[in-house]
Amino acid sequence: MSMAERVLMKGNEAIAEAAIAAGCRHFFGYPITPQTEVAAYMSKRMPKIGGIYLQGESEVASINMVLGAGAAGVRVMTSTSSPGISLMAEGISYIAGSDVPCLIVNVQRGGPGLGGIQPSQADYCQATKASGHGDFHMLVFAPSTVQEMVDLVAGAFELGDKYRMPAMILSDGMLGQMMEPVTLPEPRDMRDDKEWAARGHDGKRAHNVINSLYINPQELESLVKARYEKYAVIVENEQRAEEYLADDADIIVVAFGASSRVSRSAVDMARKSGIKAGLVRPITLWPFPEKFLAKHAGHAKTFLSVEMSMGQMVDDVRLAIKCSRPVEFYGRTGGVIPTPKEVYDAIVRINGGGQR
Amino acid sequence: MSDLNILLAGFGGQGILFTGKVIAYAGMMEGSEVSWLPSYGPEMRGGTANCSVCLSDRAIGSPLVVTPDVLVAMNLPSLERFEDDVVPGGLIIVDSSIISKKVSRTDVKAIYLDASGIAEANGLKGAANMVILGRMFKETGFCSEENLDKGLQKSIPPKKAALIDSNRKAIRLGMES
Numbered sequence A: 001m002s003m004a005e006r007v008l009m010k011g012n013e014a015i016a017e018a019a020i021a022a023g024c025r026h027f028f029g030y031p032i033t034p035q036t037e038v039a040a041y042m043s044k045r046m047p048k049i050g051g052i053y054l055q056g057e058s059e060v061a062s063i064n065m066v067l068g069a070g071a072a073g074v075r076v077m078t079s080t081s082s083p084g085i086s087l088m089a090e091g092i093s094y095i096a097g098s099d100v101p102c103l104i105v106n107v108q109r110g111g112p113g114l115g116g117i118q119p120s121q122a123d124y125c126q127a128t129k130a131s132g133h134g135d136f137h138m139l140v141f142a143p144s145t146v147q148e149m150v151d152l153v154a155g156a157f158e159l160g161d162k163y164r165m166p167a168m169i170l171s172d173g174m175l176g177q178m179m180e181p182v183t184l185p186e187p188r189d190m191r192d193d194k195e196w197a198a199r200g201h202d203g204k205r206a207h208n209v210i211n212s213l214y215i216n217p218q219e220l221e222s223l224v225k226a227r228y229e230k231y232a233v234i235v236e237n238e239q240r241a242e243e244y245l246a247d248d249a250d251i252i253v254v255a256f257g258a259s260s261r262v263s264r265s266a267v268d269m270a271r272k273s274g275i276k277a278g279l280v281r282p283i284t285l286w287p288f289p290e291k292f293l294a295k296h297a298g299h300a301k302t303f304l305s306v307e308m309s310m311g312q313m314v315d316d317v318r319l320a321i322k323c324s325r326p327v328e329f330y331g332r333t334g335g336v337i338p339t340p341k342e343v344y345d346a347i348v349r350i351n352g353g354g355q356r
Numbered sequence B: 001m002s003d004l005n006i007l008l009a010g011f012g013g014q015g016i017l018f019t020g021k022v023i024a025y026a027g028m029m030e031g032s033e034v035s036w037l038p039s040y041g042p043e044m045r046g047g048t049a050n051c052s053v054c055l056s057d058r059a060i061g062s063p064l065v066v067t068p069d070v071l072v073a074m075n076l077p078s079l080e081r082f083e084d085d086v087v088p089g090g091l092i093i094v095d096s097s098i099i100s101k102k103v104s105r106t107d108v109k110a111i112y113l114d115a116s117g118i119a120e121a122n123g124l125k126g127a128a129n130m131v132i133l134g135r136m137f138k139e140t141g142f143c144s145e146e147n148l149d150k151g152l153q154k155s156i157p158p159k160k161a162a163l164i165d166s167n168r169k170a171i172r173l174g175m176e177s
Helices: A011-021 A034-051 A059-071 A082-097 A124-128 A146-163 A174-176 A217-237 A259-273 A290-294 A315-318 A340-355 B016-029 B076-085 B115-121 B126-141 B145-155 B156-173
Strands: A008-009 A026-029 A052-055 A075-081 A102-108 A139-143 A166-172 A179-183 A241-244 A251-254 A279-281 A284-286 A301-305 A327-331 B003-011 B031-040 B048-056 B070-075 B091-095 B109-113
Touching: A008 A011, A008 B016, A011 A034, A011 A075, A011 A102, A011 A146, A011 A166, A011 A174, A011 A179, A026 A034, A026 A059, A034 A052, A034 A174, A034 A315, A052 A059, A059 A075, A059 A082, A059 A102, A059 A284, A082 A124, A082 A166, A102 A146, A102 A174, A124 A166, A139 A146, A146 A166, A146 A301, A146 A315, A146 B070, A166 A174, A166 A259, A174 B031, A179 B016, A241 A290, A251 A259, A251 A340, A259 A279, A259 A301, A259 A340, A279 A290, A279 B031, A290 A315, A301 A315, A301 A340, A315 A327, A315 B016, A327 A340, B003 B016, B003 B076, B003 B126, B016 B031, B016 B048, B016 B126, B031 B156, B070 B076, B070 B126, B076 B091, B091 B126, B115 B126, B115 B156, B126 B156, B145 B156
Parallel strands: A026 A052, A026 A075, A075 A102, A102 A166, A139 A166, A251 A279, A251 A301, A301 A327, B003 B070, B070 B091, B091 B109
Antiparallel strands: A008 A179, A139 A284, A179 B031, A241 A279, B003 B048, B031 B048
């Protein structure tokens, strides 16, 4: 495949090809709708390029294979959908507690429980705040187009390596299943030469240990604190968001991923009818792009969080602007995708309220 | 062309998703922004299949077509479910070899095409979807004829290249219908 060529690809297939281009040669996973195309694509491609594709007996097994491969220093990933992440929670915590980088893809579906298989964003809190037990964070990226599914993959691997921590692409069934034109990146060779990795060295150095068990509480506390110093650096340096018509906006819509696409259409409709609406689209969900919101708190009268959940991001928006403006919410959940008209109507309601 | 939002709907196995892919690829060859969003999951297995295709000269917002400019209905449940959603002045193409019901709206253009009949009469059984595509192309002119053909070629994997000609023939029959 010529790399500069634009091709139509499903988000799920594009993310897999992007991971291969980024040098990932190890994939461990378990099928689940609406994510299965990632695993299916990897099962076809990996054997042809000297990589490893292995379907674990469960998500629990798969994430522990990711921990093992990551500990050995190779670029490794898994992908699943919402219930699968819940099953992986223990392993994700172990990975974070072992300072092992990896890429985890969540193509979200409706929940809780087995829920449904239609697109959802109801794993926001799980991804950004509670991916497992203990004090830790993951880098969380939220693509909104198939091209961005591709573009964020290499960066997620790189930042994961740089900070030695797990990174997640938080996608959803809509982005995973839809096709859009993409330009794939040039493939790169990855040298797996991480000096901390636990792998064979012919006795030439002291052996490395990858571990998350620390019986001595003082030792564990100091490790966790060191990790949180690293997180502070990430919060300072790695926030990313896209702003659309936000600079003069009275109403700032905040939305990521699939709901940001709907919101962009709604903002266009609002502008056409003379309402000064704008959009701030978080690209990183952790770190949350609070700087990109705080800068608009002066001129915006109201913020509107639009989500495919019951409003899991609302509190983060409130904190980002230090509750200086009202933060309204519009959302659909359970696998229902909001329409641009619904979001536009929410903007109009807020606008009317502002004029009274 | 500015925006064209297309909803294709029918039974699984009628080639709904493939038809959408050809349209999306043809639009892409034309230089448009395009998106293709299928229904997925259990409803695809023996039930209804539908597919949203957006063509635009701007970045596409929601890829889910809620108010189609063009509805292609290849079975009765699809016509009944989506007829009211079509924008006023929009186009509904009905596969009349499968659906005997008429479009009840008067503010849209309705076309009744015996797509399966036309396909079968020309030895192209199973290509009703391409006959309809040809007619939709004729009605909307959403891309050039050259790019429509490129879109078809792009949508068929090299292993199945032998199928290009029969699909091409079916599209031609639709254009001339």
